[in-house]
Amino acid sequence: MKPESSHTQGTIDTSRMSAGQRAALEMTEAARDERRNSGFAASLFFGEPDFGKVLPFPKQKVEDRDQGDAFLRRLRAVLDEHADPDAIDREGEIPDHLMDALARIGAFGIKIPIKYGGLGLSQTNYSRAAMLLGGRCGSLTALISAHQSIGVPQPLLTFGNEAQKEMFLPRCARGEVSAFALTESDVGSDPARMTTRAELAPDGEHYILNGEKLWCTNGTRASLIVVMARTPTKEKPHATTAFVVENDRPGVEVIHRCRFMGLRALYNGVIHFTNVMVPKSHIIGGEGRGLKVALTTLNTGRIALPAACTGLAKRCLEISNRWATSREQWGKPIGKHAAIADKLARMASGTLAMEAVTHYVSALVDADKNADVRLEAAIAKLWCTERAWDIANDTMQIRGGRGYETAESLEARNEPPDPVERLFRDARINTIFEGSSEIMRLFIAREAIDPHLRIGADVVNASLPVADRARAAVRAARFYAVWLPVKYVPRGIEGATSMHPALLPDMRAVEALSRKLARRLFYAMAMHGPSLERKQVLLGRFVDIGCELFVTSCLLGYVSMRSAGSDLSAPDVEQMVHLARYHARHSREKVRRLFHEAATADDDDAVAIAAEI
Numbered sequence: 172m173k174p175e176s177s178h179t180q181g182t183i184d185t186s187r188m189s190a191g192q193r194a195a196l197e198m199t200e201a202a203r204d205e206r207r208n209s210g211f212a213a214s215l216f217f218g219e220p221d222f223g224k225v226l227p228f229p230k231q232k233v234e235d236r237d238q239g240d241a242f243l244r245r246l247r248a249v250l251d252e253h254a255d256p257d258a259i260d261r262e263g264e265i266p267d268h269l270m271d272a273l274a275r276i277g278a279f280g281i282k283i284p285i286k287y288g289g290l291g292l293s294q295t296n297y298s299r300a301a302m303l304l305g306g307r308c309g310s311l312t313a314l315i316s317a318h319q320s321i322g323v324p325q326p327l328l329t330f331g332n333e334a335q336k337e338m339f340l341p342r343c344a345r346g347e348v349s350a351f352a353l354t355e356s357d358v359g360s361d362p363a364r365m366t367t368r369a370e371l372a373p374d375g376e377h378y379i380l381n382g383e384k385l386w387c388t389n390g391t392r393a394s395l396i397v398v399m400a401r402t403p404t405k406e407k408p409h410a411t412t413a414f415v416v417e418n419d420r421p422g423v424e425v426i427h428r429c430r431f432m433g434l435r436a437l438y439n440g441v442i443h444f445t446n447v448m449v450p451k452s453h454i455i456g457g458e459g460r461g462l463k464v465a466l467t468t469l470n471t472g473r474i475a476l477p478a479a480c481t482g483l484a485k486r487c488l489e490i491s492n493r494w495a496t497s498r499e500q501w502g503k504p505i506g507k508h509a510a511i512a513d514k515l516a517r518m519a520s521g522t523l524a525m526e527a528v529t530h531y532v533s534a535l536v537d538a539d540k541n542a543d544v545r546l547e548a549a550i551a552k553l554w555c556t557e558r559a560w561d562i563a564n565d566t567m568q569i570r571g572g573r574g575y576e577t578a579e580s581l582e583a584r585n586e587p588p589d590p591v592e593r594l595f596r597d598a599r600i601n602t603i604f605e606g607s608s609e610i611m612r613l614f615i616a617r618e619a620i621d622p623h624l625r626i627g628a629d630v631v632n633a634s635l636p637v638a639d640r641a642r643a644a645v646r647a648a649r650f651y652a653v654w655l656p657v658k659y660v661p662r663g664i665e666g667a668t669s670m671h672p673a674l675l676p677d678m679r680a681v682e683a684l685s686r687k688l689a690r691r692l693f694y695a696m697a698m699h700g701p702s703l704e705r706k707q708v709l710l711g712r713f714v715d716i717g718c719e720l721f722v723t724s725c726l727l728g729y730v731s732m733r734s735a736g737s738d739l740s741a742p743d744v745e746q747m748v749h750l751a752r753y754h755a756r757h758s759r760e761k762v763r764r765l766f767h768e769a770a771t772a773d774d775d776d777a778v779a780i781a782a783e784i
């Protein structure tokens with residue numbers, strides 16, 4: 172049951188918010204994709220899971236897979252020959268011979284269409300490349316992915332005109348590095364505070380850019396940067412515009428190279444712009460549409476992170492597994508002690524789930540380049556980056572003291588130089604950049620309650636006339652009188668015949684929990700009204716439940732698809748099914764805990780204590 176489009180507009184009432192909060196919300200609302208979320212994730216939050224969208228699980232076409240395999244072979248060979256990740260980490264530099272070798276195999280233009288000099292590979296193959304890189308070298312992964320996922324290629328492929336594509340994409344594909352600059356000293360998660368400005372020059376052909384950007388990945392090595400700047404007009408005081416800026420223009424200055432706990436060879440810097448003349452033709456997506464360009468770019472761009480995290484998790488699993496079987500303490504291999512076995516089991520099932528989610532979201536983009544993947548990509552980013560951090564942490568625990576020792580030191584005393592310490596440091600940033608976990612939860616919550624806002628927001632919008640609110644209340648009452656009772660009735664599972672029979676009960680459990688989530692979300696909205704927006708802990712629990720259901724569904728679909736194929740032996744299929752069932756069971760336990768935590772969420776008390784301290 173979908174809300175009808177004739178329902179109310181559903182604008183959020185910002186009249187009682189502080190000025191800063193209102194500016195932030197109105198700005199992101201204005202840049203929000205207005206399309207109705209119609210993907211699988213949205214249907215889970217709405218209690219009407221559209222399993223037909225995940226079953227049968229999308230399978231990579233043979234020809235596409237072969238193209239990806241061929242590139243991955245070349246990439247692996249380049250990494251084996253030219254990349255020493257521990258030296259890169261130690262020295263804080265990526266050597267030119269590695270950059271040149273990567274450029275020669277097309278690693279800077281993986282998704283750029285062949286007609287612009289790229290490899291023209293699919294999102295799935297790009298994700299597979301990110302998985303391979305993610306298990307080897309964090310700094311290199313960040314360089315390649317910031318260039319292609321958020322740097323010049325991604326926004327140009329989505330919003331660029333033909334002339335811009337012809338001008339910039341061949342350069343990017345050849346190996347010129349690009350970057351994306353949104354963050355400023357006062358602009359982390361809140362673009363409304365942006366101060367970098369661009370004003371139309373007297374010649375009418377250029378914009379004059381002034382300001383400073385912080386933490387611009389690749390910024391110290393890039394020749395092209397996508398820069399977000401304020402271009403306010405009387406009608407749109409918060410308008411922003413996205414520009415492609417050439418780094419060698421007069422007035423562009425790298426004033427500091429930032430150094431971090433991990434990703435030690437990141438070419439990340441503070442970039443200052445003083446009266447930089449940027450041609451009008453370098454505007455991406457039109458004047459005043461900058462935030463939309465940035466947010467849409469990040470939607471698809473952030474798929475690289477779950478992919479890279481999957482690679483990192485696989486590497487951790489391999490190291491942990493090897494150590495757990497070879498290291499004996501208290502009379503047997505440590506992996507046979509239940510406390511370590513438990514970590515290994517969660518790690519293995521979690522890694523498989525991350526792989527499933529990455530493949531699912533990538534397949535959505537491959538099926539339709541303009542597909543609305545904002546919810547699915549955000550869930551993938553949130554869940555996989557947090558899971559990868561847990562896995563890196565568990566790997567360190569399993570390796571014990573050797574996990575804390577650097578690879579160089581291990582090697583010097585003739586032990587295998589497993590780089591757990593480096594992987595651990597590199598993994599930490601993933602829950603912070605390209606949308607922090609907290610911001611991802613807010614974003615997902617906003618999208619999850621969107622259908623309800625469309626129906627009910629006007630009822631509680633104090634800025635509307637009473638008559639409008641009364642009409643909205645009648646419409647909402649009519650809608651929910653039908654919608655709510657149905658949420659107590661089990662639904663069928665479309666596509667169930669494509670599932671491995673042993674996994675069907677787990678999918679049925681997802682269906683039941685999805686209805687429960689929708690009911691609880693509805694009751695929370697009815698109880699808290701507009702103040703629900705401030706209940707971040709409560710909303711966060713609901714978001715985490717939705718994420719668990721989404722990830723489990725992807726995993727069950729993925730394992731069903733793989734088990735029906737011919738590339739796995741019977742014991743491999745059995746093991747995968749076992750892992751999927753294990754994950755589904757633990758995920759259900761977590762969901763139960765989260766429902767309990769939602770019922771006892773004490774946002775107000777936490778806010779009071781934070782104010783007191």
Ligand SMILES: Cc1cc2nc3c(=O)[nH]c(=O)nc-3n(C[C@H](O)[C@H](O)[C@H](O)COP(=O)(O)OP(=O)(O)OC[C@H]3O[C@@H](n4cnc5c(N)ncnc54)[C@H](O)[C@@H]3O)c2cc1C
Pocket residue numbers: 317351352353354358359360361385386387388389431434437439600603604605606607608609610613707
């Ligand atoms: C290594 C590295 C590489 C980066 N690369 C780039 C890049 O290439 N381009 C670019 O533009 N930026 C880049 N960034 C910036 C990065 O995206 C930001 O760090 C991130 O957006 C968070 O901003 P912030 O650090 O200013 O934190 P803040 O926004 O100040 O947030 C601090 C904390 O408060 C939380 N928080 C903020 N607002 C809210 C809210 N409304 N509700 C609840 N919690 C909230 C945050 O989640 C976080 O935990 C990079 C940063 C790093 C460290």
